[in-house]
Amino acid sequence: MAQVLSELDDQTEQGGADGDPERAVELAADAMQIARTITDPLEQGYGSAEIEVARAVAAAGDHELAEQIARTVPNPHGQAQALADVAKAVAEAGDHEQAEQIARTLTEPHGQAQALAGVARAVAEAGDHERAEQIVRTLTDPYEQVGALAGVAGAAAQAGDHERAAGLAAEAEQIARTLTDPYQQVGALTGVARAVAAAGDHERAEQIASTLTDPVDQTWALIHVAQVVGPPQAGHLLGMAFALGLFRTKRSPLVVRRAGPGRLRGFARRCR
Numbered sequence: 611m612a613q614v615l616s617e618l619d620d621q622t623e624q625g626g627a628d629g630d631p632e633r634a635v636e637l638a639a640d641a642m643q644i645a646r647t648i649t650d651p652l653e654q655g656y657g658s659a660e661i662e663v664a665r666a667v668a669a670a671g672d673h674e675l676a677e678q679i680a681r682t683v684p685n686p687h688g689q690a691q692a693l694a695d696v697a698k699a700v701a702e703a704g705d706h707e708q709a710e711q712i713a714r715t716l717t718e719p720h721g722q723a724q725a726l727a728g729v730a731r732a733v734a735e736a737g738d739h740e741r742a743e744q745i746v747r748t749l750t751d752p753y754e755q756v757g758a759l760a761g762v763a764g765a766a767a768q769a770g771d772h773e774r775a776a777g778l779a780a781e782a783e784q785i786a787r788t789l790t791d792p793y794q795q796v797g798a799l800t801g802v803a804r805a806v807a808a809a810g811d812h813e814r815a816e817q818i819a820s821t822l823t824d825p826v827d828q829t830w831a832l833i834h835v836a837q838v839v840g841p842p843q844a845g846h847l848l849g850m851a852f853a854l855g856l857f858r859t860k861r862s863p864l865v866v867r868r869a870g871p872g873r874l875r876g877f878a879r880r881c882r
Contacts, residue, residue: 658688660682660688661680661683661688661691661695664676664679664680664692664696665695665696667679669699671703673699673703673705673708676696677693677712680692680693687721689721690716690718691721691724693713693715693716693725694713694721694725695728696712697709697725698725698728698729698732701729701733702732702735702736704736706732706733706736706738706741709729710726710729710745712725713725713726713728714726719751720751723750723751723754724754726746726748726754727749727757729745730743730745730746730758730761731758731761731762734765734766735765737769739762739765739769739771742762742765743762746759752785752788752789753789753794755782756785756789756798756802757798759782759785759805760779760801760805761801761805762778763775763779763805763808764804764805764808766778766809767805767808768808775805776806776809776810776811779805779808779809782801782802782805783799786798787799796824796831799818799821799822799831800819800827800831803819803831803834803835804834804835804837804838807838808838812835812839812843815838815839816832816847819831819832819835819847820832825854828854829854832848832850832851833847833848836851
């Protein structure tokens with residue numbers, strides 16, 4: 611299976627006219643045959659192999675076949691995951707309307723929300739911020755909407771539309787503050803802080819990160835913001851993160867693992 615998927619990845623890297631669509635279809639058929647021989651009840655029940663094949667085929671450019679494979683995944687959650695990945699690949703390929711249609715065929719609410727959020731981000735990154743915003747506003751799950759708003763805000767900021775980015779980030783923060791699940795709120799506010807920083811309001815991003823009460827969460831949020839702002843402001847943020855003292859305690863491995871040791875070393879070098 612791994613060898614077949616690796617060759618499918620090669621087809622993806624070649625892409626366009628240099629790729630071989632017929633070979634990609636053959637590889638997908640081979641992978642599906644192998645998937646059907648899997649006897650592990652957990653993998654078989656969830657459809658992990660089919661999900662991997664659908665992803666690889668979508669990345670190789672055969673979106674219709676990828677969607678067909680995704681719909682063969684036996685587990686509803688697994689199928690939702692596969693279709694969300696296919697929808698995102700279709701959106702990244704430029705067919706935004708088809709991507710949205712695929713996402714909206716999902717009947718499981720959480721799966722549909724995730725799929726639409728992924729499509730919205732891809733549409734925003736392609737430059738159609740207005741359409742991306744429209745898609746986000748159809749999401750009814752507050753947590754998913756916060757993440758999608760932050761993603762669109764980041765894309766708008768990268769494109770230079772800082773006014774739109776700031777407005778979306780502010781709206782995302784308002785919604786994030788209403789979340790009652792503490793883990794969801796931490797994740798949402800970290801994403802919002804990053805989006806606010808991308809929109810250019812570094813001071814506000816720092817303030818949002820500093821409102822997180824758990825030192826590990828606050829450290830992680832500050833590192834996320836530092837990633838966006840770059841030196842010299844990043845040096846100040848990393849100084850705040852180190853001042854929390856977690857790098858000298860039993861919890862330091864958790865912070866380093868979440869941040870990534872390579873990322874921390876890179877920041878330290880750039881901020882000297």
